[in-house]
Amino acid sequence: MGKQEKYKPKSISGYPEWLPEQRAMEVRWMDMIRETFESYGYCNIETPSVEELDALLAKGATDKEIYTLTRLQAEEDDSSEARLALHFDLTVPFARYTAQHFNDLIFPFKRYQMQRVWRGERPQKGRFREFYQCDIDVINIDHLPLHFDAEMPLVMHEIYQKLDLPEKVQIRMSNRKILIGYLQGLGIEDVQMTDVTRVLDKLEKIGEDAVAKELVDELGLSPDVAEKSLGLAKIKDAGEGLADAVFALGVRNETLDEGVEELSFVLKALSHLPKGDVIDDLSIVRGLDYYTGTILEACFPHDPGFGSIGSGGRYDDLTGSFINKNMPGIGVSIGLSRLFSRMIDKGYLEFDGFAPTEILVVQPSDDQYACALETGQILRKRGFNVEVFHTATKLKKQLAYAEKKKIPYIWFPPFADGKPHEVKDMQAREQCEADPNTWSPENNEKSPMQKKM
Amino acid sequence: MGKQEKYKPKSISGYPEWLPEQRAMEVRWMDMIRETFESYGYCNIETPSVEELDALLAKGATDKEIYTLTRLQAEEDDSSEARLALHFDLTVPFARYTAQHFNDLIFPFKRYQMQRVWRGERPQKGRFREFYQCDIDVINIDHLPLHFDAEMPLVMHEIYQKLDLPEKVQIRMSNRKILIGYLQGLGIEDVQMTDVTRVLDKLEKIGEDAVAKELVDELGLSPDVAEKSLGLAKIKDAGEGLADAVFALGVRNETLDEGVEELSFVLKALSHLPKGDVIDDLSIVRGLDYYTGTILEACFPHDPGFGSIGSGGRYDDLTGSFINKNMPGIGVSIGLSRLFSRMIDKGYLEFDGFAPTEILVVQPSDDQYACALETGQILRKRGFNVEVFHTATKLKKQLAYAEKKKIPYIWFPPFADGKPHEVKDMQAREQCEADPNTWSPENNEKSPMQKKM
Numbered sequence: 001m002g003k004q005e006k007y008k009p010k011s012i013s014g015y016p017e018w019l020p021e022q023r024a025m026e027v028r029w030m031d032m033i034r035e036t037f038e039s040y041g042y043c044n045i046e047t048p049s050v051e052e053l054d055a056l057l058a059k060g061a062t063d064k065e066i067y068t069l070t071r072l073q074a075e076e077d078d079s080s081e082a083r084l085a086l087h088f089d090l091t092v093p094f095a096r097y098t099a100q101h102f103n104d105l106i107f108p109f110k111r112y113q114m115q116r117v118w119r120g121e122r123p124q125k126g127r128f129r130e131f132y133q134c135d136i137d138v139i140n141i142d143h144l145p146l147h148f149d150a151e152m153p154l155v156m157h158e159i160y161q162k163l164d165l166p167e168k169v170q171i172r173m174s175n176r177k178i179l180i181g182y183l184q185g186l187g188i189e190d191v192q193m194t195d196v197t198r199v200l201d202k203l204e205k206i207g208e209d210a211v212a213k214e215l216v217d218e219l220g221l222s223p224d225v226a227e228k229s230l231g232l233a234k235i236k237d238a239g240e241g242l243a244d245a246v247f248a249l250g251v252r253n254e255t256l257d258e259g260v261e262e263l264s265f266v267l268k269a270l271s272h273l274p275k276g277d278v279i280d281d282l283s284i285v286r287g288l289d290y291y292t293g294t295i296l297e298a299c300f301p302h303d304p305g306f307g308s309i310g311s312g313g314r315y316d317d318l319t320g321s322f323i324n325k326n327m328p329g330i331g332v333s334i335g336l337s338r339l340f341s342r343m344i345d346k347g348y349l350e351f352d353g354f355a356p357t358e359i360l361v362v363q364p365s366d367d368q369y370a371c372a373l374e375t376g377q378i379l380r381k382r383g384f385n386v387e388v389f390h391t392a393t394k395l396k397k398q399l400a401y402a403e404k405k406k407i408p409y410i411w412f413p414p415f416a417d418g419k420p421h422e423v424k425d426m427q428a429r430e431q432c433e434a435d436p437n438t439w440s441p442e443n444n445e446k447s448p449m450q451k452k453m
Numbered sequence: 454m455g456k457q458e459k460y461k462p463k464s465i466s467g468y469p470e471w472l473p474e475q476r477a478m479e480v481r482w483m484d485m486i487r488e489t490f491e492s493y494g495y496c497n498i499e500t501p502s503v504e505e506l507d508a509l510l511a512k513g514a515t516d517k518e519i520y521t522l523t524r525l526q527a528e529e530d531d532s533s534e535a536r537l538a539l540h541f542d543l544t545v546p547f548a549r550y551t552a553q554h555f556n557d558l559i560f561p562f563k564r565y566q567m568q569r570v571w572r573g574e575r576p577q578k579g580r581f582r583e584f585y586q587c588d589i590d591v592i593n594i595d596h597l598p599l600h601f602d603a604e605m606p607l608v609m610h611e612i613y614q615k616l617d618l619p620e621k622v623q624i625r626m627s628n629r630k631i632l633i634g635y636l637q638g639l640g641i642e643d644v645q646m647t648d649v650t651r652v653l654d655k656l657e658k659i660g661e662d663a664v665a666k667e668l669v670d671e672l673g674l675s676p677d678v679a680e681k682s683l684g685l686a687k688i689k690d691a692g693e694g695l696a697d698a699v700f701a702l703g704v705r706n707e708t709l710d711e712g713v714e715e716l717s718f719v720l721k722a723l724s725h726l727p728k729g730d731v732i733d734d735l736s737i738v739r740g741l742d743y744y745t746g747t748i749l750e751a752c753f754p755h756d757p758g759f760g761s762i763g764s765g766g767r768y769d770d771l772t773g774s775f776i777n778k779n780m781p782g783i784g785v786s787i788g789l790s791r792l793f794s795r796m797i798d799k800g801y802l803e804f805d806g807f808a809p810t811e812i813l814v815v816q817p818s819d820d821q822y823a824c825a826l827e828t829g830q831i832l833r834k835r836g837f838n839v840e841v842f843h844t845a846t847k848l849k850k851q852l853a854y855a856e857k858k859k860i861p862y863i864w865f866p867p868f869a870d871g872k873p874h875e876v877k878d879m880q881a882r883e884q885c886e887a888d889p890n891t892w893s894p895e896n897n898e899k900s901p902m903q904k905k906m
Binding site (some may be wrong): 042048058067085097360406 | 459460462463464465466468469470471472473476477480491492493494495496497498499500501502503504505506507508511518519520522523524525526527534535537538539549550552553554557558559563564571573574576598600601604637721722756774775776777795807808809810813822826833837838839840841843844854857858868885
């Protein structure tokens with residue numbers, strides 16, 4: 001090995017990395033999310049981190065920033081292989097998976113997927129380029145009942161509730177058909193549709209006047225049409241009055257009516273949730289091309305600038321890009337990393353210990369090493385997380401290690417044959433004789449071991 | 454969206470992807486591994502999937518095939534950012550992490566890490582290019598007791614035991630210092646060392662004669678030296694006779710003696726394990742440059758051609774490539790994907806259901822939809838995994854769905870107000886009245902729900 005200049009380690013912009021106590025919390029969040037998904041009968045899959053570039057572009061999602069892979073030691077004959085790229089979401093890989101494994105799946109296929117995704121953006125403050133998404137989706141053959149459109153926000157809502165965040169989360173819902181049907185009714189051409197919806201999407205961020213100005217000045221809409229477009233986007237939290245509010249604007253057509261009916265069905269199915277937790281909001285648009293019906297996003301209503309912490313919608317044509325079948329789908333994605341890092345940045349999280357260790361077995365002397373090891377194994381078999389101190393150094397040093405790591409119990413194996421074991425409760429500062437085969441923490445209430453006892 | 458030619462989904466060579474029932478098993482394996490790691494007090498971390506290329510090459514590990522990333526929509530000013538590459542193992546990122554977060558960690562720093570790694574190899578049958586590794590490592594400041602060298606194979610052994618594989622696994626151990634010291638004693642130059650060890654490493658695969666021939670013909674060793682080199686590599690399962698067997702070969706020096714002493718210490722600490730589970734094997738070499746002492750690998754002794762299913766060793770100088778401190782480390786890595794895919798290929802695994810669902814609540818009619826949903830929520834809150842059938846279709850169709858998914862219990866909400874709930878045990882083919890607030894499966898023994906009750 002040749003001598004090299006020393007590489008100075010540093011974090012890479014957009015690639016979050018947590019300390020052990022933070023990661024322990026992230027794992028707890030993920031376990032809870034997983035359990036919740038499974039409690040609704042969703043099964044887990046994982047897809048590779050990469051797809052063929054052609055698969056990612058199958059639905060024309062070229063606005064997403066994509067990372068492609070290159071082999072460092074590539075030979076010239078490499079061109080034979082398709083170009084590989086890291087996935088930018090979990091929906092396109094899921095649609096590809098469903099088409100590819102069609103014959104091995106049971107439909108409606110309900111799956112969850114919790115993986116990292118990548119966005120090959122330029123380094124930018126506050127933008128993640130690698131982050132976790134936690135998704136549930138359903139794809140069915142030919143027909144997918146609206147009941148699933150209601151189940152998605154319900155599961156999402158349950159997860160935000162269980163996270164017990166100190167900030168209120170709101171889920172906002174719309175239906176692509178409402179906006180599309182309405183804008184069509186106003187005479188807006190299909191080619192302009194994307195631009196108009198993109199501008200309307202900014203309503204909450206830049207305000208009514210700025211949106212109106214942009215619609216007129218940049219997209220060339222007449223002031224009247226611009227105002228009417230805004231009229232729809234301003235409908236929010238209309239609840240049972242949704243249909244009346246929309247129809248009062250004077251546009252009616254089949255697409256619009258269908259959208260209103262679907263959104264009303266979904267909102268009704270969720271009406272048992274606390275008021276304001278799930279609302280209609282006709283300004284939301286969602287950037288992805290593949291959505292066709294229900295769309296939703298979760299946000300902090302008091303901080304609209306932060307953007308969404310979860311989102312999703314119905315994509316009736318996506319899987320059809322991979323297979324000659326009609327396979328409608330719907331899903332939502334919880335932006336775990338975005339949400340978790342915000343809680344860290346705001347200082348909202350209280351972390352437990354650095355390590356999962358519950359008991360430190362001290363090593364009294366080299367002679368007693370075998371006995372310390374055996375004690376550790378006995379306690380581990382009984383379900384405790386146990387470290388045996390790694391060397392027979394001064395007791396004071398071993399205790400200092402336990403203190404630093406906030407290990408709640410210290411176990412003293414016999415210092416000599418015939419002597420008893422002892423255990424010390426570090427919080428209560430009490431020490432007593434104990435048998436590793438039968439001991440259990442007295443104070444179950446506060447003990448981290450409670451879950452295992 | 455423009456019309457495009459349909460992309461035909463296919464698997465990508467080297468990127469494994471499992472069906473839902475297989476993935477459920479993989480998750481169970483990973484949960485067990487995680488619990489075992491934590492039972493020894495190791496804390497979890499995750500590092501980003503990418504490192505700066507310079508970090509990966511800090512220790513000169515250029516023989517590894519590396520994938521670098523390119524932004525699909527890269528601009529010209531991109532050159533300002535360092536080149537990013539996917540990590541090829543979890544050891545180098547861990548060493549970088551430890552150096553970078555030095556002030557926030559508690560030493561000895563014991564961590565586990567279960568992540569995908571990537572090897573940018575040419576597509577090749579049977580070679581993974583993306584796979585999971587499950588690693589534990591310890592890094593300390595200045596001195597790392599040999600006790601950890603014994604703990605690594607102990608934890609590894611426990612995990613292979615718990616997996617209850619139908620094939621015997623053996624952990625084989627050596628120490629770099631033995632081989633290096635011995636070869637130095639034979640007068641082999643440092644520059645030739647890597648080549649000689651690489652050839653000796655093939656002993657089990659190609660046999661004694663072929664190795665001797667290669668050492669003489671290709672590396673130019675004298676037949677005498679070649680034979681003496683082989684003499685050491687042939688020492689295997691010597692147990693307590695290890696030192697005698699090595700010293701009988703007639704070479705002695707400080708490095709060799711140190712290696713023998715260290716390996717003997719570790720083997721003695723593991724002597725309580727079943728005979729043959731952990732043995733000395735002086736032919737093993739491990740390819741990675743960074744190992745300096747203890748080395749080990751796990752394999753199927755009856756199928757040496759399959760190669761290792763876990764490996765590791767001590768790397769006293771790796772972290773020092775990132776920080777001006779002396780920070781010895783040791784760790785092992787379980788090749789989860791390699792092991793898991795072999796068990797699948799051999800047909801050794803028996804899978805449970807397709808989905809985690811324990812109870813299917815049928816939807817008797819549109820009128821009873823709200824009642825079905827509520828019943829589902831009650832059962833979920835009590836810890837069951839519950840699906841509410843997604844549409845009020847014919848009962849026969851709903852039951853067929855449950856049958857296909859092997860859902861063990863069917864719940865019938867009242868078909869009309871005032872009627873009772875009923876539940877059917879699909880295995881026992883028995884149906885009876887039940888209250889969602891109090892019901893529990895009678896046959897706890899065989900029920901998948903037992904864990905939650």
